[in-house]
Amino acid sequence: MLVVMLGVGLAESTGLITAFMKASILKAPQKIILPTIILVAICGNAAADAAMVVLPPIVAMIFVALGRHPIAGLAAAYAACAGGFGANLILSVSDPLIYGFTEPAAHIVDASYKGNPIINYYFIAVSAIVLVPVATFVTNRIVEPRLGKYEGTTEQAGEEITPTEKKSLLWAGASLVVVGAIIAFMTLPENAILRNPEDGGLIVSPFMDSIIPLMMILFLFSALVSGKVTGSMKDSKDLGDQLGKAMSGKARTSSSPSSPPR
Secondary structure: OHHHHHHHHHHHHOOHHHHHHHHHHHOOOHHHHHHHHHHHHHHHHHHOOHHHHHHHHHHHHHHHHOOOOHHHHHHHHHHHHHHOOOOOOOOOOHHHHHHHHHHHHHOOOOOOOOOOOOOOHHHHHHHHHHHHHHHHHHHHHHHHHHHOOOOOOOOOOOOOOOHHHHHHHHHHHHHHHHHHHHHHHOOOOOOOOOOOOOOOOOOOOHHHHOHHHHHHHHHHHHHHHHHHHHOOOOOHHHHHHHHHHHHHHHHHHHHOOOOOOO
């Protein structure tokens, strides 16, 4: 988990994750904005607790701009972040942590058992898909009607994404494509280096054994590119400071009694 948090924490501290969440939600069509909010909130656990801090106030302001009750938006975002913390469409920082418990426990029954960090993927992906319509229904049919009609002023949603953030997202996305292509080249061909050298499979292979560092590399490279574009990371000293802040912040969050269970 600490290895993955090096990349995730850097992406969060450079503002990349915040910019991605804002861009995803603010650009969504009004008819599907609530399901989009809930999906982004659920998948936000890929960045640990970042979504729980970033999304609720942004969603509340979006609801105000739509003439809807801001408390309903805030509650929907927070509930999706907390209630969907174990679900995701991609691997998150909790998957390596759970894997670290699962394999030693399985060895009690079968000493030869070999797992990998993606053993829960089908479950967490289906859970994310199921939770989106459920949370949307609860918000629209139960929570918001009980709050009554919103009588406050309707204003434009704040926290607009800046041109610099847009540029950083573009270049970070390009870096993800490049790194992803390199990983695919090392994995997909028949005799690729990350396949099992004996049978060419992927289930038990160097690729599965490398999932954790590969996750770290994907987050790390995109965060480095984003930091360079935004100017938040000018040299190696800034990189060290950002990594230190990211890890210390996660240590404080993990030790807090109010943080969600991992």
